[in-house]
Amino acid sequence: SAVISQKPSRDICQRGTSLTIQCQVDSQVTMMFWYRQQPGQSLTLIATANQGSEATYESGFVIDKFPISRPNLTFSTLTVSNMSPEDSSIYLCSVGGGLNTEAFFGQGTRLTVV
Amino acid sequence: SQKIEQNSEALNIQEGKTATLTCNYTNYSPAYLQWYRQDPGRGPVFLLLIRENEKEKRKERLKVTFDTTLKQSLFHITASQPADSATYLCALDVGQAGTALIFGKGTTLSVSS
Numbered sequence: 001s002a003v004i005s006q007k008p009s010r011d012i013c014q015r016g017t018s019l020t021i022q023c024q025v026d027s028q029v030t031m032m033f034w035y036r037q038q039p040g041q042s043l044t045l046i047a048t049a050n051q052g053s054e055a056t057y058e059s060g061f062v063i064d065k066f067p068i069s070r071p072n073l074t075f076s077t078l079t080v081s082n083m084s085p086e087d088s089s090i091y092l093c094s095v096g097g098g099l100n101t102e103a104f105f106g107q108g109t110r111l112t113v114v
Numbered sequence: 115s116q117k118i119e120q121n122s123e124a125l126n127i128q129e130g131k132t133a134t135l136t137c138n139y140t141n142y143s144p145a146y147l148q149w150y151r152q153d154p155g156r157g158p159v160f161l162l163l164i165r166e167n168e169k170e171k172r173k174e175r176l177k178v179t180f181d182t183t184l185k186q187s188l189f190h191i192t193a194s195q196p197a198d199s200a201t202y203l204c205a206l207d208v209g210q211a212g213t214a215l216i217f218g219k220g221t222t223l224s225v226s227s
Contacts (some may be wrong), residue, residue, distance in 0.1 A: 004157075033196055033214045040123070043158070043203070043217040050212075092157050097215040098164070098207055105157025 001097050002027050006106025013083055013113050021109045022078045023093035028073035032096070036067070037090040037108070046091075049076045082112045116141040116149040118206060127194055128226055135189040137204030137222045142216070147180050147187045152201045152220065163207075165213025189218075194225045 003026040013019050023032065031050055035043040047068055050075040057069040069077045080087050090108045097103025120135045137147070139222040146165050150158035152163070164171045164180045171178045191198050201222045207214040 006157075009155075020146050027173070035214075035217075040219070042118075042219040045214045045216075048212070048214060054152075079119065094157075096212075097148070098213040099209055099211045100207065102148065102160035102163065102183055103158070103205070104160075108155070108157050110155070 002029065002104040004093060004104055005096065005108060006093055006105040009107055010108055010110040011049050011112070013111065015084050015113055017083055018079055018081045019083065019111060020077050020078070021091055023075070023106050025095055026073045029095045030073070031095065032070065032076045033094045033103075034068065034076075034078045035092045035094060039089075043092065046078070049091060080111065083111075083112045087111065087114045116216075117174075118142070118204065118216055120202075120204060120219045120221045122221050123219070124222045124224070126224045126226065129193055129195060132226050133191040133194050133198070133225070135148055135204075135223070137187040137189065137218055139185050139206060139217075141207065142185075144206040146207040147178075147214065148205045148207055149178060149187075149189050150203040150205060152203060157218075158203055161202075170221050190196045191223070194223075196227050199223055199225050 007022045012072040017087045046061045047057045049055045049070040050072045067079045093106045118139045148163045149161045152158040162178045164178045175192045179188045201220040203220045204218045
């Protein structure tokens with residue numbers, strides 16, 4: 001199992017600013033995943049963060065908008081840059097979940113851009 | 115195109131009844147299918163996993179079925195309780211290492227006493 005501490009849990013930000021979300025895992029993991037959950041929508045994968053290499057982004061998400069760091073096997077950050085109200089969403093980090101394993105999630109960051 | 119659909123956005127039932135949630139997918143070949151529970155303000159929490167060669171899996175009051183011909187999974191909660199009220203997500207696992215799960219939109223279950 002894994003315990004993920006994610007912070008902040010919520011924030012209200014001005015448009016045009018950036019917010020960095022942090023996730024700390026209590027064990028070493030190879031892959032970390034970042035999801036976005038818009039109101040009434042499913043979890044959409046933003047990117048996969050692998051320690052020691054650049055993150056792999058899904059279609060529709062770019063590094064300039066969502067830069068990710070993965071400095072070691074227990075920590076990752078996601079930055080939401082130059083925010084607009086359309087970025088208002090819940091952002092979640094996760095580990096595990098593929099190849100017959102359960103996924104573990106942070107509590108999520110509820111972001112409101114005004 | 116690839117799709118995963120949970121047919122009902124909301125399901126309201128009375129305490130003691132069985133809740134049945136549906137998950138359908140197209141153009142995927144998942145090796146496993148997983149179900150999660152999400153409470154407001156929290157991340158999803160794993161409930162059950164079923165393999166493609168399993169027809170049914172049970173855990174306490176929970177039962178999951180997986181029909182790869184119909185491309186459908188059913189999730190049942192028997193003897194439902196108000197504490198079961200939450201959003202339930204199905205997720206496809208294509209069975210490759212390092213691959214993220216693919217989630218449906220979820221069904222919000224409300225159990226009234």
